[in-house]
Amino acid sequence: MERRTSWLITFFTAAVIVSLAGFFNSYIRFFPAAGKFPFAIHIHFIAFVFWFALLLVQPLLVRRKNYRLHRKLGRLSYFIAPVLVITMLWLISNRFQREWPVFRSEASITLLAGILDTILFSGCYIIAMRSRHNVRWHVAFLIGATLVILNPGLSRLLNQVKPGIGLLAAVLLPFLIPLTIVLVEKIHYKRPVCKSPYMLFTGLWFMEVFLFMTLPKTGCWMQLVENLQSLRMP
Secondary structure (H helix, E strand, C coil), X not given: CHHHHHHHHHHHHHHHHHHHHHCCCCCHHHCCCCCCCCHHHHHHHHHHHHHHHHHHHHHHHHHCCCHHHHHHHHCCXXXXXXXXXXXXXXXXXXXXXXXXXXXXXHHHHHHHHHHHHHHHHHHHHHHHHXXXXXXXXXXXXXXXXXXXXXXXXXXXHHHHHCCCHHHHHHHHHHHHHHHHHHHHXXXXXXXXXXXXXXXXXXXXXXXXHHHHHHHHHCHHHHHHHHHHHHHHCC
């Protein structure tokens, strides 16, 4: 158990570092003079920080067998996760509105990516909380939810190193980590691959990537986006 909690703490710590580094130049470095940003961005960042704080504290409480406090703190996520979802949707809509008048194709792709990420994050969180009495599934989908919200920061960070590499990493990492866990479970614990929660997450991520690659090329998607945009216009 201690080895598993140590791995979780290491993973979540790395996710925090990568995410904060990815948003340092575009957001964090402007503190405390951050009045240039809309209020919703600050709410999103605060919810994001609390999400990762919970993920770091909870394995420590499990290691110390303080399950009562673990359960109490876990209930905070019932508030944090919806705030993350709402602010994610707001940020997606805001960015879409900025891009649409100039880059319609790019704006439609941005909108799709954001919607798919929000749906998958929400799905992973719901599965994780409904499976809170099944530690393996609970942890697997908390990892999955974290991989989804890690991607924006990861993309920004790697694109600073080499433009374009961020998208590739954002697509591959949510495959690499769960499939590595599946392989370890198969080799060391002889667990069936097809029944693994990590395989389920991998399948869900594959569906998101597939939709992201195919939907923007269809006339139906562009027509839907144009119809939605026309409804917003006065």
